[in-house]
Amino acid sequence: MLAVDGIGFTIAEGETYGLLGPNGAGKTTTISMIVGILECDSGEVTIDGRAHSTKSVATKSLIGFVPQDLALYPDLTARENLRFFGRLYGLRGSALKAKVDEVLEVVGLTDRAAEPSGKFSGGMMRRLNIGVGLLNRPRVLILDEPTAGVDPQSRNAILESVGRLADEGVAVLFTTHYMEEAERLCDRVGIVDRGKLVAEGTRRELVALVEEQGRIVLRVDGDPASAVRALRTLPKIQQVSTGDGAVELLVADAGERLPSILQTTAQAGLTVRSVEVREPDLESVFLHLTGRALRD
Ligand SMILES: Nc1ncnc2c1ncn2[C@@H]1O[C@H](COP(=O)(O)OP(=O)(O)O)[C@@H](O)[C@H]1O
Ligand SMILES: [Mg+2]
Structure with a gap:
């Protein structure tokens, strides 16, 4: 069986695109291929007209990726985590400090910045994880189930910050199995089932299918x-x-x-x-x- 079979879509600047489908539909596999964690047997990814691959530094720097599983150091504070990852992206000195402050603000963790991330609630950790994905000023932000298992308050904070980023022109791709989330946040939705894109469009266009x-x-x-x-x-x-x-x-x-x-x-x-x-x-x-x- 193919985990992903011929899924294709395009996302414009400032557009929020949601891949909606049940568990096992192929969402994470699709995203892993876009980001370059998984190799695809065929197909291609282009960003800003340029071919993207794991080897392409130019396009890689345009992508912010927030994986489904948390990638944080629990003993480090929120600020220290962001500083660490910021350095990996080549930020230093006052530019690093300014970026970390900005990201803390975007994900709503400014007043918790000095606490170890390991003490955070699941929702706060998720927000910090999203912050990591924002450090390199991405033009394309890719989030895999950013609100799964998150408390309602953090969920709202996450959805709001994603909405703001799209308003600033970032192309957002996220996956979800929550219909409400796709309805609330997405300009367009791709419905995925059993590795295939079964329909795509705005909420209005999709709902018209059921008349x-x-x-x-x-x-x-x-x-x-x-x-x-x-x-x-x-x-x-x-x-x-x-x-x-x-x-x-x-x-x-x-x-x-x-x-x-x-x-x-x-x-x-x-x-x-x-x-x-x-x-x-x-x-x-x-x-x-x-x-x-x-x-x-
Ligand atoms: N490493 C793997 N090896 C084999 N099958 C996998 C692997 N990862 C995922 N799958 C299978 O691929 C399909 C799609 O999985 P996935 O992309 O994780 O779905 P989703 O993210 O939509 O829940 C599922 O049937 C899953 O069991
Ligand atoms: Mg998944």
Whole structure:
């Protein structure tokens, strides 16, 4: 099986592009090839019209990369970590100090700068890790799941700082399996599933793919799979998927179809604990394109 199969996209200056897909879709593999950690069998990366490879110092210096796993020295303070990595980028003296101060400000850690990073919360460590990726004034910032496992406060701080960088003209590429995040932050979204880019566009363009289909989520007691067959036979049901105590349906005229959906579910022996009817969103698009829920 190919982990990544023919994924291609372009990101403009100041644009935020999100790769959205479930775990195992191929997001990290794609990013690793762009950054040059993994070699690709075929394909190419260009930055500013120039071919990029691991050997290309000129284009490498344009990229800021924030990996999914933290790369920090826990015994060093936030400031010391940034100074250390800043020196690796060739910064010295007052230029280094100014850059470190600026980055601390951007990631909101100025008042915690003197504390060892090992004592930080997961979210603060993640913010510091992003700070490292900003030291070389990148034109392209690449972040792999920057908010996974992060507390809501840090999550907001991260999303806000990423938004500000895009406003300053940085091209941002990030991966996420959170639909809300892609919807909130991205100018354009590429939906990735099983190593393929299955759709790409603005939120509006993508949601237009599902037209009038609403998404219904039933939380149930019992095995959700037992209702699937019967639900699929109902009219106007486009997709049915199950997982984690829930049945998820993509339905034309969702409100109107709800009573018969509830009845069919009850007849299959399931007790419905909650019902949610949602307007079309990126989650519906994913379900429509793949037949599966984003978070199975
Ligand atoms: N080092 C590896 N060796 C073999 N398979 C891998 C390796 N890394 C990832 N994979 C597989 O490649 C696919 C894509 O993984 P990944 O890019 O990490 O997905 P994502 O970041 O979207 O969660 C998965 O099926 C995963 O199991
Ligand atoms: Mg990943």
